[in-house]
Amino acid sequence: MDVELLRQLGERLLALQSSQCYFGFEGRAVVSAGSLAHHVSWTAAILATFRPTIHLTRCADFPSHLSWSADLILNHIELNALKVDWIIDTHPHADHFSAARDLNSCLNVPTATGAEVVRIQELWKSFYHLGDEFLTDGTQWDHLFVEGEQFKVGGMTAEVMFSPGHTMASISIRIGDAVFIHDTLFMPDSGTARADFPGGDAQQLWRSISRILDFPDSTRLFTGHDYQPGGREPLWESTVAEQKASNPHVRGQDETSFVRMRNSRDRRLPMPKLILQSLQVNIAGGRLPEPEANGQRYLKIPLNLFDRPAWS
Numbered sequence: 677m678d679v680e681l682l683r684q685l686g687e688r689l690l691a692l693q694s695s696q697c698y699f700g701f702e703g704r705a706v707v708s709a710g711s712l713a714h715h716v717s718w719t720a721a722i723l724a725t726f727r728p729t730i731h732l733t734r735c736a737d738f739p740s741h742l743s744w745s746a747d748l749i750l751n752h753i754e755l756n757a758l759k760v761d762w763i764i765d766t767h768p769h770a771d772h773f774s775a776a777r778d779l780n781s782c783l784n785v786p787t788a789t790g791a792e793v794v795r796i797q798e799l800w801k802s803f804y805h806l807g808d809e810f811l812t813d814g815t816q817w818d819h820l821f822v823e824g825e826q827f828k829v830g831g832m833t834a835e836v837m838f839s840p841g842h843t844m845a846s847i848s849i850r851i852g853d854a855v856f857i858h859d860t861l862f863m864p865d866s867g868t869a870r871a872d873f874p875g876g877d878a879q880q881l882w883r884s885i886s887r888i889l890d891f892p893d894s895t896r897l898f899t900g901h902d903y904q905p906g907g908r909e910p911l912w913e914s915t916v917a918e919q920k921a922s923n924p925h926v927r928g929q930d931e932t933s934f935v936r937m938r939n940s941r942d943r944r945l946p947m948p949k950l951i952l953q954s955l956q957v958n959i960a961g962g963r964l965p966e967p968e969a970n971g972q973r974y975l976k977i978p979l980n981l982f983d984r985p986a987w988s
């Protein structure tokens with residue numbers, strides 16, 4: 677691929693997903709690709725180290741108009757000559773497709789998520805009324821992390837920390853003084869993640885957040901989404917001290933007040949527009965449903981599953 681084109685693609689990637697990417701960590705690269713678009717988009721976390729330049733080709737099932745943000749990730753990996761070690765879903769996302777499977781088909785490195793994902797699979801299997809062919813044992817990923825498990829990213833040691841609440845299966849990842857906290861705390865001016873999806877629990881979320889805030893004040897926290905309040909530039913990194921000092925969902929709160937606030941706030945939120953489309957793909961590790969006899973793939977949409985509009 678043309679070098680100048682690659683450079684432009686890389687700049688576009690950085691511009692588009694700057695709220696979702698984490699670079700330059702101890703001479704390595706840690707990339708987290710989250711919601712890159714407000715419509716159909718992709719997500720996966722990639723833990724990567726540098727390697728000689730390679731050439732990646734797409735080879736997955738997703739049509740190109742649905743995979744453009746995954747393409748940006750692949751282009752960034754290629755442009756920066758990164759070696760990807762893991763593709764990690766921090767949890768099954770409710771508003772965009774996971775790119776884990778798609779990226780895996782190109783990068784051929786292990787996919788992983790938290791071991792509790794099997795509970796989410798069971799829950800949503802019943803909602804979608806899926807048949808026996810849908811397994812709820814987590815084998816859609818190459819590896820299921822357990823609490824406290826350690827793994828390597830190049831020469832660095834990463835440690836898994838269960839942090840449920842937003843979902844039953846959410847995991848955070850600590851590497852040195854950095855913790856990748858996905859949808860728990862957002863930036864200090866943006867509060868916390870909602871806890872009202874099926875299986876979500878505000879009390880659990882508070883306890884997960886409390887564990888994160890037990891790290892030293894200087895610990896760097898990399899959050900999963902940024903909603904840019906007031907139209908400010910995207911941000912993705914804070915510290916424990918900053919969260920304690922200025923996040924209104926944390927400062928001056930205790931478990932009781934947080935749970936009351938979180939539940940009250942969540943009752944007023946509509947369900948994400950794409951929750952029913954994305955969950956049935958994401959509980960399968962990012963796999964689309966198999967084509968039917970006519971070669972067409974179909975998503976199931978359960979009607980009246982929620983007691984409020986699934987629109988946002």
Ligand SMILES: [Fe+2]
Nearest residue numbers: 769770842859
């Ligand atoms: Fe989420």
